[in-house]
Amino acid sequence: MGISKKEMSSRPTGKVSYDNSGRVVLVSGGAGGIGQAICEQFFRSGASVVCMDVDEKAASKLSKGIAFYPGDTSRESCCREAVDSAVEQFGALDVLVNNAAIQPPDSYVPLHELSQETWNRMVAVNFSGYTFLAKHAVRQMKQQASGVIVNLASGQAHRTARQVPCYGPIKAANVLQTMQWGVEYAREGIRVVSVSPGAIDTPLVAASLEAQGGGQDLANRHPLGRIGRPQEVADAVLWLSSPAASFITGTDLQVDGGLGAFGAFADPYPS
Template sequence: MGEFTGKIVVVTGGSKGIGESIVRRFCEAGAHCVIVSRHLDECQALADELKAAGMTASAFACDVSKVAQIKNLVADTVKQFGRIDVLVNSAGVVRRKYAVEYTEEDWDFIMDINLKGAYFCSVEVGKQMIQQKSGAIVSLASLQNHINTKRSSIYGCSKAGIRNFTRGLANEWADYGIRVNCVSPGFIVTPLTENIMDNPAYTDMITSRTPLGRAGKPDEVADAVLFLASSKASYITGADLCIDGGWTAS
């Protein structure tokens, strides 16, 4: 994957969980990663660790639910590096409740970060990629846009929206050499899921319903994202790659 040497890769939600693994994979492949989240201290700590290991990264604080902050992220990145080669939309949140318990504030919180944030990050970065006539965007959807388990109905809506706008942008931007794809991870062990992974009912459900018999690892998602952003996936756009241990095939 030496093709990423010198490439500028923006990863939202890049300071922890799947996003952190994605950042590490791209940096190992030679890219400069702009690590983005609402928590600048976490982003900076990861950037410092990567630089100490001989890689290159920088930190940026951005709340992707705020379009003005997204615009600043893109403008500052282009001003500093001159281009953006890859965008990975990894920022995401979840609140697990039964549908009758959700509030309007829950809807706004989840949808603003997961769907609105991913869409407008893609649009603002896409404007730069259109000028460049090149680029790759990979967004994290979810198994929950193919199925919808209990206590995740709003989360599932937000991730289904990602799958849909991925197709729309792939169609609109193909003429500019921009590829837009998404991945749909199944149950992956991360800080976002650790509370349910401690629940035997959930772990039994995951192992019994997943043909590979286990939850996934963040690196297994990161490897797929790296592939979709690479020239090895040059004829892939508008796709949704399930990384779910076979759940959707069972």
């Protein structure tokens, strides 16, 4: 996928200092990529974790002890059942991570070539799915008078490129969902935050590079000189959902190796 392993840092991963014992966490799209790292980090730090995903086969590779709910986030009934299943199994819902999103190859087109089918599916998963899961999570969190919702947005929520007429605008909407829900429930003990990753080494990015013909030097576009690891996004999610971030709500954190700070006018780094 055009990204050499030596460009990745040697930072040890998988070590978490947060204690999530007794907390119940629901992660959508937790069977692969960033969601999988989030499930595993929460699980390692003591949480009871439910992974909701459409990919049952991939979910079988999660650590034993992580519960699985097979479901499609674009269907509200599945979202309600996933929340109910977490509460029935573990008695509460402390953290929801809205992570499941898609970027199919046929979405890489200029606006005038976009099909209604592709648009509708991306809105259904990447936007409506976040709303449905949050709606049912909030019902439970209001009863508890506590909870945290973390939305996975994207660097593409903040700046854009050619041929992404769906993905970027919908990711921007994820940041506005974060702000609106954060404001709505601030007095009810519920915090809402989002993270906007730069390019992270996951199947979604591999497929995206392929759809764009390959050959991009993605690592070099990040001031840190490499793309990120799923665990590095998971670290940010764990911190934001911990009491250490108790005064943070309705806002977005860019976890992007400096990508967002790097101006288009700047001299490119030598390859």
